[in-house]
Amino acid sequence: MNFTSGSPETVLDPPAADVAAALDAARALEPERRRHAVSAVVARDPRCLQAWADLAELAPDPVERYAFARVGYHRGLDALRAAGWRGSGYVRWRHESNRGFLRSLHALQLAAAAIGETDEEQRCELFLRQLDPEWGARRASEHGTEHGTEHS
Numbered sequence: 241m242n243f244t245s246g247s248p249e250t251v252l253d254p255p256a257a258d259v260a261a262a263l264d265a266a267r268a269l270e271p272e273r274r275r276h277a278v279s280a281v282v283a284r285d286p287r288c289l290q291a292w293a294d295l296a297e298l299a300p301d302p303v304e305r306y307a308f309a310r311v312g313y314h315r316g317l318d319a320l321r322a323a324g325w326r327g328s329g330y331v332r333w334r335h336e337s338n339r340g341f342l343r344s345l346h347a348l349q350l351a352a353a354a355i356g357e358t359d360e361e362q363r364c365e366l367f368l369r370q371l372d373p374e375w376g377a378r379r380a381s382e383h384g385t386e387h388g389t390e391h392s
Contacts, residue, residue, distance in 0.1 A: 252289070252319050254337040257283045267294065274298060289316050289340025296347035306351035312344025321372040331371040342368065342375075 254260065259281065262294040266277030275298045292312030299305040319341065320331060331338050347363035368375045 248325075248336075250320055250323050250325040250329055250331050251335045252316075252323055252331075255285065255288045255290060255340075258381060260290075263288065263291055263294070266291075270314045287315060287319065289319065289344060291340075292346060293340045293343035296351070302351050302354035305347060306355060306357075307349035309344050309351050312340065313348050316341030316344055317387060328370075328374075333372050333375065342372065345371075346352050 248262060255263065262284065263278065263281045266281055267272060269277050275295070278291050278294045278298065281288055282295060285291070289312055292308055292315060296309035297304050299308055324333065331341065332341055333339060343366055345364055349361050349368065350365060352358075363380040
């Protein structure tokens with residue numbers, strides 16, 4: 241019997257320690273080497289949502305940002321389903337391991353806007369707020385940058 245009220249909450253597993261360490265090392269590189277190093281992390285573990293989000297945020301072209309973000313988003317949906325998510329419920333930013341997925345979804349929203357895909361931009365914005373009702377307030381109150389990339 242379930243005695244909790246409200247929507248269920250899903251928390252994704254963090255990346256393996258060696259993958260997280262490789263991603264941290266890639267993030268520490270100077271910008272001109274960072275993207276290549278993050279790509280190497282994705283090649284090592286294509287399920288690393290944080291690395292897909294980084295690639296989306298690092299890509300210089302909106303079409304590339306869109307492509308990387310879309311992969312991170314779909315990989316994230318697969319990971320959520322494997323973690324028991326059934327298409328509804330919370331996936332909150334406060335859990336570090338959820339951030340790769342949420343960052344990918346946010347990057348997809350921004351890239352969709354940049355290429356004029358308004359319907360997708362709006363769907364992503366709504367989905368972010370459904371997954372984490374604190375999304376807008378958190379974004380306004382937290383620092384606005386992560387990995388050198390501005391977030392709105």
